[in-house]
Amino acid sequence: MSESLASRLQLENISKRFGATQALKGVSLKVLPGSVHAVIGENGAGKSTLMKILAGALKPDTGSIKLEGNPFQAQGPAEARQGGISMIYQELTLAPDLSVAENMFLGIEPKLLFGCVDRGQQRKKVKEALAFLGHSEISPDTPVSQLSISSQQLVEVGRALVGEAKVIIFDEPTSSLTRIDTQKLFEVIARLRDRGVSILYISHFLEEVTEISDHYSILRDGEAVAHGNLKDIQLDKIIELMVGRSVEEMFPRREREIGEVVLTVDHLVGDGYPQDVSFELRRGEILGIAGLVGSGRTEMLRTLFGLDSVWSGKVSLKGHGEIQGQSPQMAIQRGIGLLSEDRKEEGLLTNLSIADNLTLSDYKSISSWGWVDEKKQIQSTQRRFKELRVKAREPRQVVGDLSGGNQQKVAIGRLVHQDADIVLLDEPTRGVDVGSKVQIYEWMGELAARGKAIIFVSSYLPELLGVADRIAVMNRGRLSTPQAVEELTEEEILRLAVMEQEAH
Amino acid sequence: MNEAPLNPQVSKGFSWQSYTRQLSLLGTIILLTLIFWILAKVLKGNNFLSFSNVQIMASHTVITALGAIGMTLVIVSGGIDLSIGSVIALSMVVTAWGVERLGVPLEVAVLMGLLAGSACGLVSGLIIVWFRLLPFIATLGMMGIARGLAKVVAERKPINLDYKGWEDSWLKYLTVNPSNVEIEGLPYLPSWILFQPAVWVTLLFALVMAAIFSRHIFGRHVFAVGSNESAARLCGVQVSRVKVLVYTICGLFAGIAGVIFASRQSQGDPTAAVAYELHIIAAVVIGGGSLTGGEGSIFGSIAGAVIITIIRSGLRSVQVTSDVQEILIGVIIVGAAILDRWQHRKKE
Known part of the structure; x- marks a missing residue:
């Protein structure tokens, strides 16, 4: 980067310490106008801390921030937004009952006399913004709750746009988007970039990062270990820099034997979704389920687990025959385990201890007469720590304190503790760092090799193709016939995932 | 990536955080006692820590503490029970009514009182689970229902427990303060018992519930x-079963509190225990219970109940009127809740 190019945003020597952990150690970073700058790093590398500092949610211990050459120190998110730095958070922060226009102008409403909102002006600007983003089909008056996740995200982007943001930070924007919506978002980002907005793009999905970004900075353990142009670096090299070790093989394949059928699903219809789903699952098999978000994959797992009700169809379990009116508790007793896609809302009890989280679904095995044997509980927790390489201080630590990857390992550890024979995994690697991902793939391979059967729902096609034995595609609640992974390509899966929608 | 080092000391189901919390509760109790002891001495020349005053305070704590045991379960499960004061009154009235009006044996009457309390909790729990009502609304309704029922049963005036032999009954003995002097015709307990039996009964319940709460599967499920x-x-x-059980147990403890209240007052008063839900909820919150659920402990709540009694009786001993006491209790509830929020914010 030549000195003559004035940087839009310049971070110098930013450090931040939380108690005993040094979250950031002298990070410097330069973002050019009209460019997309990727901030890459494993979970816990310090990306979120850095972005929170930029967005004014945290104060750095040392270092300075310059926006267009002027010192910038926001006292809070609102001030950062006024100063020209907007953040699009992982979890959307819209008011669901307000309209698109009201949300976009929340806090910066154009005023008439006596503080009345100038609705005409507001609508006009919102329409302009949506048109600029290439989504004029969204009406300014629609309540946000009626929009899809990806459209809601556009409203967030629109909010940054009408606030005349100079820098927009995207924090894992695609984690809940389908491939198609991701492409749409990338078009929006490209438009913003062409308008001269600087984009900071944070993501775990490296393929995406290389697709959209111009420059990159890699964080590892709170330090910026590399900067540069993305066209000058290979994907493998990025991973190596991120994890600090070479990842020989993202998807380790283990030899395993596929055995007899353990689960037969016959014309299963649930409450809305799934619609007429049939398949067989075999011992030692990993069955991948692809499909768009909202296509009914989660609902299928929930129905199989007894969280959602079965309307018609048959589910037969080896050793139990046809099962009816199953509750989650019965499912667990029958050896079925479910990993929820939503770790925070449904997967973990974040203010309880790791030990309780790991053993909750099967207290019986560590208790007598209903009394939990704490010694056994701690022992089995420590065993899981070892098996899954959980990084934690001690078993009594509160789960909410752990990093995303480690939280996910705890959620997975619960299935291990439960010793489930049929494991239903809903987006097990979402929001998880590369290192933990590989460990999760390894664990899945190991389970299958031990004769367990796995249903693996994922929106990330490379991992489905890399890990599963067979893949079926969910489309509007219907499941395609599972096909051997060798016979499938990404294009074919995508075609199956959107086929019906195009016909409609 | 290696196995995390484990601290053997912390692995005994004992966390530093709860330890500091217990210490700070104990510190609060000592500090408040000291303050009121000095204030009462200087301003009024009373001995706040006299044997008889401590006994009275302990006996006052009993009702709040029993209620707080049940309320802790409810609050940790993420709910709240506003009906507890009314349910205490109902079971108090039902017990007295059973003996005095129905003429059943005392044991049967006590059982009726406990059943009345549990039934109120059971109904609240079922309504919350079946109709997915907010606990706030369901128990607000029960608050009115139980109070009204108590008045109907008692025909709007207290039912006095004055049958022949009441003064010598085991129930009356529960709330007899031990003393050095035996007065002819009055129930007597020797002073080595220290506190009235109800205090010991409450502590026993607290111990049992604390064990269930922290070690039994049911308790862990509540969390x-x-x-x-x-x-x-x-x-x-x-989940539904746990919730119904939690409200039923809370009702049962309200029932126990009501029975002991009847013993103390020697009557069933339908207007008793008004606004007790506030003191009881305050005790739980002061003791570390989080109104968003998932946090709280039995002994924390007991300590909270003790703190509330000390404040109330301390204020009384320096002759602050009951209206001002109510104001201060309100301030303390809000203060404890704010402190709780702060601690949560700090954790994040």
């Missing part, structure tokens, strides 16, 4: 439900 209901369901916890 799970309060911490994250959908995650608990996913883990096979029978």
